[in-house]
Amino acid sequence: MKRKVAPCLLIALAILTGCEGSYRTHVIVGKLELPSGSTGIVRISILNPPDAQMIQVGPVGFLTFNPGVIQVTGLTGVNGFTVFGSTINNMMGWVQFVASFPGGSIRPISAAGLGILEIPIIEMSVQAVGPAGTQTALTITAVDLFTDRVGQPIPIGPPIAGQVVIITP
Amino acid sequence: MKRALILAVAIAILHGGVWNLQRGTALAAPVLGEVNVAIFFEPLNPTQTKIDQINVDAETTLQLGLFISGLALTSTSVFSFKGAEFQAFELYAGMVISFRNVVIFAPNILEVDDDPFWTIQFAQPDPGLVSVPLRMFIDELASPLDLAKLLAPTVDDPLQFRKLISQMAVNVWGVRFSVTMLIANFGTVNAPDFQSGLIFEAGGRTLGGAEVISQLYMGARQGWECFGECKALERYFEGRVVPGFEFQEEKLIIRNLTIAGVTFGAEFAFDFTTLELSHIVLSVRISVLGVIIQQKIVLNDLATPSFVSFGWTVQLGEGVFEIEFIDPNGLFQFPAKRLSFFVQWEAISFKDELVVQDPVGLLHTIEVSAEFDPFRFRSQTAFLGGLINGFYNQKVEMSWGIAGPGTWAWLVSLEAQLRREYLLYVSPSISVKF
DSSP, X not given: OHHHHHHXXXXXXXXXXXXOOOOXXXXXXXXXXXXXXXXXXXXXXXXXXXXXXXXXXXXXXXXXXXXXXXXXXXXXXOTTOEEEEEEEETTTTEEEEEEEOTTOOBOOEEETTEEEOEEEEEEEEEEEOSOTTXXXXXXXXXXXXXXXXXXXXXXXXXXXXXXXXXXXX | OHHHHHHHHHHHHHHSOOOOSOTTSOOSSSEEEEEEEEEEEEESSTTOOSSXXXXXXXXXXXXXXXXXXXXXEEEEEEEETTEEEEEEEEEEEESSEEEEXXXXXXXXXXXXXXXXXOBEEEEESOSSOTTOBGGGGTSTTOOHHHHHHHHGGGSOSOOEEEEEEEEEEEEETTEEEEEEEEEEEOSOSSSOOEEEEEEEEEEEEOTTSOEEEEEEEESEESSEEEOTTOOGGGEEOSOEEOSSOOEEEEEEEEEEEXXXXXXXXXXXXXXXXXXXXXXXXXXXXXXXXXXXXXXXXXXXXXXXXXXXXXXXXXXXXXXXXXEEEEETTSSSOOOEEEEEEEEEETTEEEEEEEEEETTTEEEEEEEEEEEETTEEEEEEEEEESSSSOSEEEEEXXXXXXXXXXXXXXXXXXXXXXXXXXXXXXXXXXXEEEO
């Protein structure tokens, strides 16, 4: 009986894993609750990164926000990424940037008992300027360039928007 | 010139001496040893298909041991095209009081945090390595050449003293007391900068099997250090030295505390620099009707969880199922799940693992390994973003071992990795033990 269970489970798993998925690489902008008047960090991450090495938002794409709610004060690369150029327009409420990982690339980390699929690459410093109760979406309208370790474009799904909510201090 | 020297050393090693790989095996001969030569080939332009240039990385590791009743002296040397990259001498003497001394010479030193990314906190020389996630260059999907390229700019200098680890331990009425002294050189060849740390440890095991350990860190913190190319032999996990000889951390660790069939574990870290609890790990494990249920919570302080996981392990026949719900942010929302199935039929084993993360993250790995002496085979296939869909990586390892005559043993291995549509690297290697 026991000898039959394992092959049956194996077949069931094979059937399960044979189902096609619709997963792709995505750029994710993080969410943050921020007390009025204070500063915080919003992370921009890559989900399912297949050796991502360079990302550029601009000149076509923008990361947009409501400048009446937050002001962006800076962008910093993390996990090996460096922001090589950025334009912050706090009047109009948009940011453009180019960032890359010189000498490396990012992908999921697979080790014993550990699977990390979402890797943060940029930390965006923001300051809450709006009153408590206001909020703004953080939307990347388009990713202009997104390449892997050998310079090939990475197929990418729609960027997943983030949000900053201003709360009472 | 350097290449010729390395080749000459490798040939001399292959033809001379009497060594043995296993330090822990019967010590018929007082001198034991192992030599391993590995070569890595990487296409220079992986997108081209027919004719291409290649990157080559060669690494020779030599381990020698001298064992004389209760005293063990070992030497580990690593060579590459750049010359000697790492040299460690280790002395161990064990009687009533045990002593362990490790002296490390290397052109570089890296201080690494023990977070999931193994973030580099300090590097000397530092061509921009701080904050780089080292685990990305070391885990299952990594290419050894990526690690070599990352650290190549740090191994240009000649060997210099980089680290001393000096440990003394004694058992008194079942309680083990130990002192670890760490001295690290964070400087350069011309301007050495010595920093030191001390780790006091006291621990013991109760009759019920529970283990309690207390650790006090001065001038050092949790984490690890590595040298040369940061390969497994070049990593030391005693802790990482931080500048300034000050109280840093106090840790209390409790393992295998079983009450009414429930096994508890806990780890508390108090940070003297901020005067607050900085790290708390609580784990619970219970076995009910063949199902193992386990939970782990990591907190930054008494009220702020930073990581939560909850898992079940079920054995059905020869198969083992594991399901784990993970919240890397500690919000109890569990955006990540890990499902795995493992089965072993005598010499063949099979593992299928899915890691899923909201909203659409997915890593699917299938691993098959077989062992029919003298052959060993292991294959790992990874799909990114889909179930058997979105091929990402294929790793194959094969080895063939030859025993004898006497205590001689040879192991010939071949390792290759395909990444999407191109060859990532191929690596033949040979180990000689006796």
